[in-house]
Amino acid sequence: MTALGELVSTTTHEFNNVLMTIMNYAKMGMRYDDKETRDKAFDKINQASNRAVKITNSVLGMARNRSEHFEQTDLKRIIDETMVLLERELQKYRISVEMDLGENVAEVSAIGNQVQQVLLNLLINARQAMPDGGRLLIKLKNDEVSKSVHLSVRDFGTGMTDETMRKIFEPYYSTKEGPDESGKGGTGLGLAACKNIIEAHGGKIRVESAIGKGTNFTIKLPVEQQKSPVCSARGIAGTMSQMNAGVSAVSQS
Template sequence: MPTTPSPSTSTATTQQQLEFLQGQLRQNQALAALGALTGTATHEFNNVLMTVINYAKLGLRNEDTASRTKALTKILEASERAAKITGTILAQARNRSDSLEPTDLVDIVESSLVLLEREMRKYRIAVETEFADNVPRAQASGNQIQRVLLNLLINARQAMPDGGTVLVRIAAGGEGRCVELTVRDSGTGIPADKLPKIFEPFFTTKSGPDESGKGGTGLGLAACKEIIDRHGGRIRVESTVGVGTAFIIRLPIAGDQQAAA
């Protein structure tokens, strides 16, 4: 006679299935983020390549020392920028680990801004950075935090259709017990009645993807919150319609620095 699974066994099985599906969703989100990052980097790399080609032609056309020195200098600058772009993509592709380690958030911000420089310029967005002195390292997965940061920066860009300013700030927070990363824009803002739902899956204030094909699924901010929660951190939002929006992330500082503090 067949036995009927006990309620506890059934609950455990359901929980295992839920955890498996959540893991699959995280993997799919990571792959989607890598694909979006690769697409963005391709545009940036093409822009760099055109700079190299144009200045190489300039150097070949002009035999005087001044013109060739200028051309070689611009080619070197563009090549260094290309190396940063490919380095960021390769790091994302190679390291899918969820392990947390001491991470320099300033490096994460700077590499992310390299990838988005052309896009921000295209949409007339001025990017400002403010890094406090001696910012402690965060205990974090650099790739995952970069996913969060890129999502917030793209959201900020989309909130400023007529151009504006985005400020990225890093400082110690919580009386030195955490690292605080802030992304603030001067965009349209979010209505107060929608703020409590902003991190819910499938909730979005957008009508759909923009002309660049980004945003509108309602999964971006939900994924950001899940990542920060898994880090033992916190993400919150402050917004005023017509003034702008700020996302403030707090992450634990690295273990060795925490002990020193």
């Protein structure tokens, strides 16, 4: 399953949970007459409704990001929208999230939904690297010298060997023997596609890791649009088509 597919599955499950909470507490409020019980029911309904609004706004934000053209893109907004959708999934696996998103971080020239796809892959990989729970650190900062913005996703999980780091961006290379306990992962397509997407944006992606200490992926994206943006956009579209075709082929093999 691709990162986007996992997100759709997680979001649908989470929204169903919110609806069940609203329905159950509505029934409680109708069943009991005492003020204390009804107040509790109304409070829970209000909390669940606010959660539903956040989920809906994040999904709408993803839809807004689906331009096929390079635009000035706020990475902090993309991070916030993505984390709303993955929040409960990370909590389920006992992963605490720390964010250092800096101040006055510049917008980057990007195709928003493709950058979000990269972020999803990195976050899901980080979650899978910490099967027993742990810390996830997301950082965002300006690089004034290179006129770029750095986005890093760091887990404190199993880590990688030097050999794995050398191969990690190769197509079909995977550290996973197959899908994890949730049925996700194992095709080896995600990080290769991430590298192609970021490079098509005129950016770079690098990885640092150590066994037992965790892994840090850093994305570097330019503030200003790079030359030949049309070619880059076509290259990104081709990368995503190849990745989706590869996922289909793997799932059918």
